[in-house]
Amino acid sequence: MKFLYSVKSVKDIQDLNPFIVVGCGGGGEKFSNLDGIEAVGFIDDDVKKQGTAYCGQIISGSLDECLENAPEAKSLVIMLPIGAEGTALKYAVQAIDKGLNVVTSFRSLSIEENLSLKKFADSKNVVIKEISPRLDVVEKIAGVAPEKSCEVLPKISYKPKAPVIFVGGTSQECGKRTTTKMLGLASSERGMNPAIISTDEMGLEEPTDFNFRAGSLSAMDVPSAVLSAIKYIEETKKPDIIFIEGQSSLTEKGNPHPRGLSAAILIGASPDAVIVGHRPNHPYREPRGIEEEIKAIEAVEPTKVVGLSVNLKNADLDLCPEYFESTFGLPAEDVYNNGASKLLDAILEYLEG
CATH class of the missing domain: 3.40.50.720 (NAD(P)-binding Rossmann-like Domain)
Known part of the structure; x- marks a missing residue:
């Protein structure tokens, strides 16, 4: 048949x-x-x-x-x-x-x-x-194919009322989920009403509003799902700011499969600003690096990377956020130990400017 x-x-x-x-x-x-x-x-x-x-x-x-x-x-x-x-x-x-x-x-x-x-x-x-x-x-x-087309979601056109912040990264497992969560907490502590959208099945921690595995969808459907999530959260929560967790990276070496997913989430978010996460000396990923990821993000979407979230779990002892600030000219923070207040400052300053 x-x-x-x-x-x-x-x-x-x-x-x-x-x-x-x-x-x-x-x-x-x-x-x-x-x-x-x-x-x-x-x-x-x-x-x-x-x-x-x-x-x-x-x-x-x-x-x-x-x-x-x-x-x-x-x-x-x-x-x-x-x-x-x-x-x-x-x-x-x-x-x-x-x-x-x-x-x-x-x-x-x-x-x-x-x-x-x-x-x-x-x-x-x-x-x-x-x-x-x-x-x-x-x-x-x-050698294998789906039984039928995986593209199932209708296309959507929607312009968010609140600013949208995308949290990307230079690789998988570099701290995007934690950074997104910490930005939500920092926003709440300042009396803001943030919305946090996780695009992974592991986005189970508060203050995440909801999560779904974007990788389960066709790459053609991911932007529609992300934009639908933004529309839904604005209708139900009326947030002051929206944080969206990215997946993988646009530039990571090795397995190329997740890179299309990363681009699709970024395109669906169409963010006003971006935070990039990085894990130096990653034990099982091959990031090209911060400079390459920033260039790729700003080439795919008309947006701006305004800060760096550095995951220092595997870093040399002498590495610190200040090193990344001086090297890349952007505010940088170790959110695992210091929270995301500095990154939120960078976001708000950019949005106000």
């Missing part, structure tokens, strides 16, 4: 021309630009888009309206985002009922999860195919 209706090449669907395209966003534009594809009409439920020009056509608000303007259409392709499955199903049923072939995308409507559509299409003597995530290719090159 798996991949049975999968489109493997544009040649598989060129004989279904011409197409009506549902979804006037990036996916619809990409499909209409495929080699040998003829798009003769476009539909979108967004009333702001209806009646406007898109890819050389005028966007319609319904299939009936579109067919009046493009009666030559033989097929309908559904290019809608995750979260619009109901709308996708509506258009698929309408199209099949009118004798149109249907091409879906795995984001909008999985055929394998809606086999009744296949039966309906067969009864109407039309074709139904799916532009799949091609997990068969992943299985071929890697």
